[in-house]
Amino acid sequence: MGDRRYFVYIMTSNSLSTMYIGVTNDLGRRVFEHRSGAGSEFAQKYRVTRLVYAEEYENPTDAITREKQLKGWKRIRKNELVRAANPDWSDLMPEDPRAPLSS
Template identity: 45%
Template sequence: MKEPCVYILASRRNGTLYIGVTSNLSARVHDHRTGIIPGFTSRYHVHRLVWFEAHETMEAAILREKQLKRWRRDWKLRVIENTNPEWVDLFDGLAR
């Protein structure tokens, strides 16, 4: 099932953050975790799904991703902690 989402991965609580966009969240996070996607998340071990937001269209998700990437770090931490104060890895709760 395709559902446009913006997501934030973290290396640990208050650690390195990565913001991405996808139409298949569980598959995309799985790819990050297994190292299929080389680059930033592999290099810095950023694999914990700490926040995501579904959107009606991919265009809306991309706009939100760009917005979040421009935000200050403390704003990003606040958006995570508003819905996930313990920084629990949300990956296992995703319907696959």
């Protein structure tokens, strides 16, 4: 597999009212797709453009398993997960999606 990386990520709308959970092997590209309206019909419809959480995995199966787990959680538990890692719900992806994630 080499140095391939996989990400489980959570994006929200600017109002934080809608949450999207996904998995990708290129987080910058995927965030760019969501922001440009090409990410998914759901993300486009609800304007889900703000990256608020991400986890990195070396194995795609682990990433997909985690994505399914998070999707099964109630919203309050997802909120707690994001809040623990990102208390201000800041957008973690810089304007240039190819730039490194903020710390």
